[in-house]
Amino acid sequence: MSGPIGGGVNVAETDLPKPEGLEGVVAAATALSHVFGEEGRLVYRGYDIHELAGNASFEEVAHLLWIGHLPNRTELDAFCAKLWDNRSLPEGVLTTLRALPADAAPMDALRTGVSAFGAIDHQRFEPAPDLDEAIALTARVPSILAAFFRLRQGKEPVPPRNDLNTAQNYLYQLFGVVPEKRHWQPLQVYLVLLADHGMNASTFTARVIASTQSDLCSAITGAVGALKGPLHGGAPSKVLDMLSEIGAAENVDAWLTDALDRGERLMGFGHRVYKAEDPRAEILRGMAEEASDPDFFALSKRTEDRALEMLAERKPGRRLYTNVEFYSAAVLAAVGLPGDMFTPTFAVSRTVGWTAHVLEQTANNRLIRPQSEFVGRTDKRFTSIDER
Ligand SMILES: CC(C)(COP(=O)(O)OP(=O)(O)OC[C@H]1O[C@@H](n2cnc3c(N)ncnc32)[C@H](O)[C@@H]1OP(=O)(O)O)[C@@H](O)C(=O)NCCC(=O)NCCS
CATH class of the missing domain: 1.10.230.10 (Cytochrome P450-Terp, domain 2)
Structure with missing residues (x-):
């Protein structure tokens, strides 16, 4: 028999475009953010990034991406209370992090910590992904990283404080002291700048996983793995x-x-x-x-x-x-971070974008399942092991 297995159409015989690395392919519709490549412009839900950087807090930007608008004072207070109250790690996640070798890469520790959180708190993540799950996971990403950062130095994790913003509390949990404004403020601007970025590789990964109706922690575990590579966030x-x-x-x-x-x-x-x-x-x-x-x-x-x-x-x-x-x-x-905490700190911010994309995908889902161009053979015959 020759021709494609199963008798389907061989994509190589069609005129479908085959862009290397999916360059230029539109993989999803999103209202979250867009990169205008020719102009060098980045927009989050209608706001140019220059409008937000230095003006909006990370929490305001998270509200913007997840809920769709910049919050008023009452909305922001309620939103921060929820986000900041969600920072404590379950004992099982800490036990998992304690079991990792001190020389493990922090991105590997984060990937493991997110996955462990999903397994340990699985009842939380059983329904289809929703905003509460996005908040619960995003709040814990800095706690996972800070706990591993301290454990690998032989120090105990620092419990989170719910009166500090995300940038302050992350530095507090890493170093055990409330940071000065000259440290947490640049970090906050960094977190605002990195929160979302169109259909980048890790976001695409998260959306593909979400499109199978898998759970939020699985989608973000995959995204962390994609972010780690040096051609992306590494x-x-x-x-x-x-x-x-x-x-x-x-x-x-x-x-x-x-x-x-x-x-x-x-x-x-x-x-x-x-x-x-x-x-x-x-x-x-x-x-x-x-x-x-x-x-x-x-x-x-x-x-x-x-x-x-x-x-x-x-x-x-x-x-x-x-x-x-x-x-x-x-x-x-x-800001005081060592080099191997740079990409993990990118993930602290991008978890907002990833989870927002998962929610957007879930709200209007169709399984993401592209084609491949088949370049192999189709005409081989089985021979028994002694004849090969
Ligand atoms: C980001 C990146 C992966 C984009 O890759 P891409 O769109 O696939 O671009 P290509 O790999 O097709 O590269 C196009 C050409 O530019 C060259 N190029 C791209 N980035 C380069 C870089 N940082 N240094 C040297 N040459 C570079 C490639 O060698 C290639 O040259 P060629 O056509 O003569 O072979 C790529 O620019 C890169 O590897 N940058 C360095 C890593 C980095 O900074 N990553 C963070 C991204 S935010």
Whole structure:
């Protein structure tokens, strides 16, 4: 027999487009956020990100994404009370985190912690995903990370406080002291900037899982796994590694030339959708200049300027610009976080976007099940094991 197994249409024989990496494919309708790649613009539910960054709190943005509008004072107070009262981890999640080796990656600990929360508190997550579940999980993501961060240092987790905002409480649970405004405020702006970003890889992952009518924790566990990769959220700690290897302004050119000669990608540059500067990079650059050590900022700026010049020379027409990850490194380092907590801190924010997308998918669901282009053979015959 030749032809496709099952006698169906071989997609390779049709004229369907086969975009590499699904580039340009519209995978879902969303009213949550949109990336205008040519203009370098990001919009959350009608608000340009420049309107929100520095003006709205992370909680206001979570309300905006989940519920659809910026809250008034009464709504915000009720919303914060609910979010902040949901931070304590079940003992079983803490036991699971205690069982992990101290050298486990924090993203792996987060993936495990979210999955454990879903299994331990499974009755909470049995109905179709709803806002209460989204709040319950989002509130616990920073607690999972902070608990693991302390356990790996041989310290006990710090119980959450329900009188601190998300940025304050995250730093409080990590370091055990109520943070100063100069630390929690840049973190809050970072959390606002990273909360959602169109149909990125981890959000798509969450929506695919939700579309099977699986549970919220499964969708977010998958999303954490997708975010971890360096082509998505795993880049900022590598930016920090790059800057520490470069070490001083006089080494910038040689380091970048060597890396590009070896065919390596420069972390913190390039984007699938933005063909102009990522607006989040512009805001984070300003924050990094204010918040980070002046020598570190000068090295970052020199590296960025030369990287942009070299990428324009070597990849003409590719339009490679600074992305969000480049200055995330400087801002998160200035806030006191070590490199391996950068991507997990991205997840603290993006859990809002992921869960909002799961709710949106659930409200108007159809199973996401694309086709593949079959490039294999269809004509083989079975032979017994002794004949092979
Ligand atoms: C983000 C990213 C994955 C987007 O990838 P993409 O849309 O699939 O783009 P492509 O892989 O098709 O790259 C297009 C071209 O630009 C080059 N390119 C893209 N990003 C580059 C980078 N950061 N450094 C060097 N070259 C880069 C590719 O090598 C390719 O060149 P070629 O056509 O000569 O082979 C990519 O830009 C990248 O790897 N950036 C570095 C990692 C990073 O910062 N990730 C965080 C993203 S927010």
